[in-house]
Ligand SMILES: [Mg+2]
């Protein structure tokens with residue numbers, strides 16, 4: 589793995605970006621259905637010298653819909669698939685709390701991105717990319733100085749239709765389209 593630097597770092601939301609989202613939450617490994625093009629896109633990023641990290645709100649844990657062991661199983665499968673495609677995920681940060689728990693990590697709050705920054709030993713995330721399907725992903729990134737990319741998968745079309753808060757965001761059909769663009773820069 590190359591030494592991480594913020595200018596070669598992409599931070600991804602999970603649900604609706606890497607895998608299909610569900611309003612009923614992703615509660616088990618069976619329900620975790622990745623977009624194959626996203627697995628390939630993550631792999632292409634790491635094979636081209638980019639560091640990839642994930643920041644995901646998982647309030648279904650606080651709500652009692654699934655436990656950390658179920659989440660770990662999903663993330664082990666994600667890492668297995670990315671590894672099979674010769675890619676790598678440097679860090680997965682998740683918030684297990686609910687909206688009323690008063691935590692500091694539930695996006696748009698900065699805790700998950702700060703966890704990633706510390707895990708990668710970076711002084712700042714300024715100049716890195718955040719990719720998400722919800723406004724709160726982009727907001728969390730904006731606070732940390734990330735470039736913002738909205739994808740139209742998951743809740744992305746609804747987020748785009750709402751228009752609000754997207755002034756500084758680039759919009760892509762999906763993660764693969766973002767990576768195509770990024771690697772062509
Ligand atoms: Mg999402």
Ligand SMILES: [Zn+2]
Pocket residue numbers: 683684685691692693694
């Ligand atoms: Zn939290």
